[in-house]
Structure formats: structure tokens, C-alpha cells
Amino acid sequence: MAALRVVDACTATDCNKPRRYSRMRASPMPPRMRPITTLRRILRSERAADVRRLVRLASPLAVGLAGAWLGMSVWGASRVDMGPFVVRLDTQFGRGVTDIVLPPLGHLTANTHSAPLRLSATLLDVRISELTRELSAGGIDGLVARVQADSGHALPLHAFRAIAVAGFGALLLGALAFRTRWVPLVSTILIAMSLVGGSEILALATFRSGAFATPTFSGSLALAADIIPPVRSAATKFDEFRAQLERVVDGAIKVYTSIQTSPVGEAGEIRVLHISDIHLSPLGLEFAKQISDGFDVDFIVDTGDTTSFGTPPENVVLNDIASMGRPYVWVRGNHDSRAFQEAMEKLPNAIVLDGTTTELDGIRLYGKGDPIKPPTIERLSDAVFESRVLAVDPFVLSDVERAPQPVDIVAVHDDRMAQSVAGHVPLVISGHFHVNGSRVQDGTLYLRVGTTGGSNFATFLPDEGIPLSAEVLYFEPGTPPRLVAYDLIEQSPKTGALTVTRHLVEQEFGTLTPSPSPSPMPSPTETGGLAGAASRTP
Numbered sequence: 001m002a003a004l005r006v007v008d009a010c011t012a013t014d015c016n017k018p019r020r021y022s023r024m025r026a027s028p029m030p031p032r033m034r035p036i037t038t039l040r041r042i043l044r045s046e047r048a049a050d051v052r053r054l055v056r057l058a059s060p061l062a063v064g065l066a067g068a069w070l071g072m073s074v075w076g077a078s079r080v081d082m083g084p085f086v087v088r089l090d091t092q093f094g095r096g097v098t099d100i101v102l103p104p105l106g107h108l109t110a111n112t113h114s115a116p117l118r119l120s121a122t123l124l125d126v127r128i129s130e131l132t133r134e135l136s137a138g139g140i141d142g143l144v145a146r147v148q149a150d151s152g153h154a155l156p157l158h159a160f161r162a163i164a165v166a167g168f169g170a171l172l173l174g175a176l177a178f179r180t181r182w183v184p185l186v187s188t189i190l191i192a193m194s195l196v197g198g199s200e201i202l203a204l205a206t207f208r209s210g211a212f213a214t215p216t217f218s219g220s221l222a223l224a225a226d227i228i229p230p231v232r233s234a235a236t237k238f239d240e241f242r243a244q245l246e247r248v249v250d251g252a253i254k255v256y257t258s259i260q261t262s263p264v265g266e267a268g269e270i271r272v273l274h275i276s277d278i279h280l281s282p283l284g285l286e287f288a289k290q291i292s293d294g295f296d297v298d299f300i301v302d303t304g305d306t307t308s309f310g311t312p313p314e315n316v317v318l319n320d321i322a323s324m325g326r327p328y329v330w331v332r333g334n335h336d337s338r339a340f341q342e343a344m345e346k347l348p349n350a351i352v353l354d355g356t357t358t359e360l361d362g363i364r365l366y367g368k369g370d371p372i373k374p375p376t377i378e379r380l381s382d383a384v385f386e387s388r389v390l391a392v393d394p395f396v397l398s399d400v401e402r403a404p405q406p407v408d409i410v411a412v413h414d415d416r417m418a419q420s421v422a423g424h425v426p427l428v429i430s431g432h433f434h435v436n437g438s439r440v441q442d443g444t445l446y447l448r449v450g451t452t453g454g455s456n457f458a459t460f461l462p463d464e465g466i467p468l469s470a471e472v473l474y475f476e477p478g479t480p481p482r483l484v485a486y487d488l489i490e491q492s493p494k495t496g497a498l499t500v501t502r503h504l505v506e507q508e509f510g511t512l513t514p515s516p517s518p519s520p521m522p523s524p525t526e527t528g529g530l531a532g533a534a535s536r537t538p
Helices: 012-016 031-043 048-075 128-178 182-206 209-213 220-259 282-294 312-322 338-345 382-391 393-401 415-421 456-460 505-509 530-535
Strands: 078-082 085-093 097-102 106-110 117-126 216-219 270-275 299-302 328-330 350-352 356-360 363-368 409-412 427-430 437-441 444-448 468-476 482-491 498-504
Touching: 048 085, 048 128, 048 182, 078 128, 085 128, 085 182, 106 209, 117 182, 128 182, 128 312, 270 282, 282 312, 282 468, 312 338, 328 363, 338 350, 363 393, 382 393, 382 415, 393 409, 393 415, 409 415, 415 427, 415 444, 427 468, 482 505, 498 505
Parallel strands: 097 117, 270 299, 299 328, 328 350, 363 409, 409 427, 427 444
Antiparallel strands: 078 085, 085 117, 097 106, 106 216, 270 468, 356 363, 437 444, 468 482, 482 498
């Protein structure tokens, strides 16, 4: 049997070589990995605990600050009502200023507080009808009181809203940063709310309302830097002038009346105050009231332009007229709107004349409103303006001629409306031109009073000084009553001097035309005169 041979698989040479086992050696570390390893060693050291503790404490602060900023930026604005004004309030982290935004004019910014909050108020809307009611009911003082009262309710609510949205923003960011770790999450929310609330308290404690006296303007309001200083100076002079007005006028009138004899020479004289072109001037209204009281007039005739723009808020002037305490005869000027005329008619002491007549103390007056109405004034050329005024003239003559009783005074805003009544009535009174004047035409005396309102605030600006003017007319009772004299009263806005100039009618102008007996005459046709002009009025 053949022997079984086991053959080694290895060759002789391979099997005779000793086996060698190599030990695995670590490859050298790349240079870029060494800082990471060093950081790991530091974190594993005893100092790592302090670093981690600092990070844990600072994280809620950083996340809370970011969350507060997020919340106020996205949800912090609030829309509030302050009287008739709709305002958006906004609070952001930033320099301690208050920013008032008046679209589209621009911004008014003042350094009002020391807290790191930027307060912003943006005017969104004005409810004109409500503004008109507020001004009519309580005037400017009432409107300011209403806005202050509403602000007192709105501002605390806005402050609480800012705190709440800051906490909400911190909740969102904290949930992302800390997930289910409740302690840092709650800390983040409390920190955000504390930062905003503390800043609001600091802003309230350091708020300086006087900073609005020196604001910074942007946008179109930047032009105010050149306007505000002289206007502020004018306002100061205005207050001083108004404070002295009552004393000066009262004293001057007492002296004047004590040395000036009555032009009529009897106690039954009728005194009429003629004013015009007040143009919303509170100083002019005060001036008229002082004259009416000082001269103890029987009634007042205002020949228009009581307002300036014909807007509803200007109806506030009606409160002063209602307080005059005397019958107030009024005709519409070219700056007065129909709506203002309707509001005037509701005053208990007002008598509005517009193609109508009235009788007071035996004096019969006729008045006609100006055909020009705001806001078309600025769009009319001088020629068109004059043509529309002259178109009223034949209608005035027709009304006077057809009056049930002879007319003693024709009151119009622009005396060009009453050219044809010359020789038919003794007196025409008017305003409009802001210059005092007198003339006689065919026995009719035309008296223009300058402007009872002066130039309002412009009166006190450099190179301005239009005096406040009024006239007191003296009538001798009778049938018809006879104008015997008038006093031209002027108050200088620069010096405060009051001058009263007596004019005796018969000596200066001769005998005036008596009111004629009424004699019917045909009315102007509808194709000419006022009807045609009115149809072209915008």
C-alpha cells in the first residue's frame, strides 16, 4: 500500500523563512486638527466647568434680548385713537428719541429721554367730521384735552403690549435654543420682559417734553427749521399782545369817550360796529369784542372772510362769535364756505344776510354773500374773479329796489358787488381789500374797513404790521335813521398803540342820499349777470 504523503503547501523557501508580525503604528495628526484637540482638552479640564456655567448664564440673556427685539419688531406696533386722530404707536430698541411721523411731510425727532428705546408715533388718519364736532363743542382747548385723555388710556396699554410681545418673541427663540429645558426657557422670557419694562420705566422717569422745542426735522418738514424760529417769536409776541389788548383798549376807550362829545348830541344814538376780514385771528376776535364792549354798540356787522380756507375745522371761530353777546349781522366773504354759513345761521345771536334784509334798532340792512367760494379762489385769474363779482351787481340793485322797506345799509364783502346801488342807498359797507377807505358816489357813502384780523401771526413777523381795524358807526334815530359820524379804530401790532379817528359825515362828504321809496323794477334775466356766472363757478 502506497504511503500517504502530506505535501506542505508552502514552498521550501517560504516555509523556511521565519514569520514576522508588525505592530500597527498611529499616523501623525494633521496640523489642522490640533486646535480642536486642544479645545477638547481645555473643556475636559477643571476650568471647563466655569466656562460652561458662563455660557449657560449668558445664553438666556442673549436669547431674551434677541427675542424682545423680534417681538417688538413684528408685533409691537399698535393702532390707537386719540380724539379724531388715528395714530400708530411703535417702540423699538435704539437711541432715546421720540419720532413723530406726519406723512407725507416727514419726521420730527426730539431727544426726549435717556432709556434705550426709540418711541414713534405716526399719524394715519384724521376723522374730519369728528374733528369739526370737537372744535365746535370745546374749541382748541377742548380738542387738546380730549387728545390728552385718550393718550392717557392708550399709552399704558401700548407699554404693556410691548412687554407682552417681547416675552412672546423670547418664547419662540427660547424654544428653538433650549428645547425642553424649562429653566433657561423661563429665564429667557423673564429677561426679555424685564428689559423692555425696565426701559419703559426709565423712559418715563427721564422724559423731557421740553426737547420738542428744539427738534430735528426731516423730509419736507426740514423747511420748518427756517420757519419755526420767527413763528415762535411771533407766537410769543402774540401772547404778549393779547394779554395787553384788553387793558390798552379799555383804557383808551375810556379816555376817548370821556373827552369826545357824542356826534349825535343825544342819548338815543344808535352805535353799529363794522368789522371784516378776521381770517380766523383770535386776536381780531378779541379786538372786536373789546371794541363792542368799550363803545357799547347796539349790534355788529361783519362783512365776511371770517375764515381763511373754508374748511370744517374752522367752524371753531363760531364759539367766539356766539359769546359776543350782541346781534351779529354777517355776510359771506370769498373765503367763507356755504357750510360755514349754514353753521353761522344756527347761532342764536347771528343774522345771516344773503339776498335778504333785516331791521335792527330801526336800521334796515340788506346783505349779499360773495359769489366766489373756496377752494376755487386760487384757481381764478384776476379777470375771472372780478367778472364774477361784478355779475352780482345787478342782482343787488334789484333786491334793494324790490325791498319792502327802504334800505339804510347795504353790506357786502366786496363793494364792486354794489356799484349800481350808488344813488339808491345812503351807505354801503364792505371789506376784502385789507385797506381802509371811503368815497362818495352819487350821494352814497362807500366805507371799506381794512382787516379786523390784521395778518394773524404774520402781523408779528419782520416787515409786517397791518393794523387791526374796525369802525363804529353813529346813527341819529329817525325815519330814516341818519349816519352822522363814524370812528375809525386801529390797533398797531408793533407798538400796541390804539388810534381812534372821528369822521363827521356831513362835513366831509355832504348830505347822503336818503333811502328811496321802494319802486319795483324788473329782475335781471337768468341768461346774464349772476345766473350765468354762477353756472361757471367750479
